[in-house]
Amino acid sequence: MTTTAPTTDRVIGYSRAINEALAEEMRRDERVWMMGQDIGRLGGVFGLTRGLLDEFGPMRVRDTAINETFIVGGAAGAALGGTIPVVELQFADFLFTAADEIFHKLAKWRYMHGGQFTMPVVVRLPSGVVGGAGAEHSQSLETIAMHVAGLKVAVPATPSDAKGLLKSAIRDPDPVLFFEHKGLYRVKGPVPESDEHVVPFGSARVARPGKDLTIVATGLMVDRAVAAADQLSSSGIDAEVIDPRTLVPLDIDTIVASVERTHRLMVVHEASRTAGFGAEIAAQVQERAFFALDAPVWRVCGTDTPLPQDPELEQACIPSADEIVTAAHALAAI
Secondary structure: OEOOOOOOOOEEEHHHHHHHHHHHHHHHOOOEEEEEOOOOOOOOOOOOOOOHHHHHOOOOEEEOOOOHHHHHHHHHHHHHOOOEEEEEOOOHHHHHOOHHHHHHHHHHHHHHOOOOOOOOOEEEEEEOOOOOOOOOOOOOOHHHHHOOOOOEEEOOOOHHHHHHHHHHHHHOOOOEEEEEEHHHOOOEEEOOOOOOOOOOOOOOEEEEOOOOEEEEEOOHHHHHHHHHHHHHHOOOOOEEEEEOOEEEOOOHHHHHHHHHHHOOEEEEEEEEOOOOHHHHHHHHHHHHHHHHOOOOOEEEEEOOOOOOOOHHHHHHOOOOHHHHHHHHHHHHOO
16 A cells, blocks of 8 residues: 655656556567557557657557457467467447457456466457547446456556556556556646556555545546545535555555544445445455444446446546545435
8 A cells, every 4th residue: 555646746647657657668578569450660559658669660550450359369379389469449339359368368368278388468458438439439347357367457547557567567467457648638736757657456545535535436536536535625524535556456444444533434446336346345354344344335326327438428428536535425414
């Protein structure tokens, strides 16, 4: 668990932080290379890999056809051959196209072969709503990945964590699904310049300390939860906001410790409410800290509907800061 922001005067964007992590790890280890649709000459559909082809060449920054199964399956084979592939699927939604390769090959082959090899593959997955991309390009699918043993799941919410967690993912011997929220790509924040800025998996961040209510949020929802907590403070509710950073492994100890102090828990996420990761966190907390709770665990989540393409309707389907404030007042009154 960490509670403080990075100590640095340098402020860069979430996108640049990811680009830096990729460049630094490719310089550090010649086994690291990249593959994906339009990541080379175009620099990625969101521009995150710009400049990497010029520095590392087409053998290490490889453009592919529109074929997610090939991209992930090829990465699995390349990992077996001793390299460290970092692949990009243009939208997280397309992980379903590569489901067999992700959920069977990446997740299970190390186990099924008795640990004779590692599977160091990172799958970068731009996720979440932004600008009306539509129902097939805007989903938050982290919970799907959580359900399959053998995969690690990262959900960075700040530029600093985007860089530090991606570097950890690349150095990890196991496959990592790296969910980057598209709505955060232009967000800026302090990021250490050190090549060794590495954020460990399974270590939550306390984004805002508090004593009356614990709010667990990920991705785009972290900033909205902090904004809601700031509003709540004016009415005498001091909310603590926890960003798990990774969902697998999950730092449940930090969450439980917070609930034992605040006695109330709310989980906020953009994904659909039904069977979202908020339900898993609620279950684990009631198993470990039931008698510390003074009220039921509440979830403030996305609607159980396909996401509309209209930008305004899109925002109506995911939690706002005002909705978090309203729910917090109701929870505090129980």
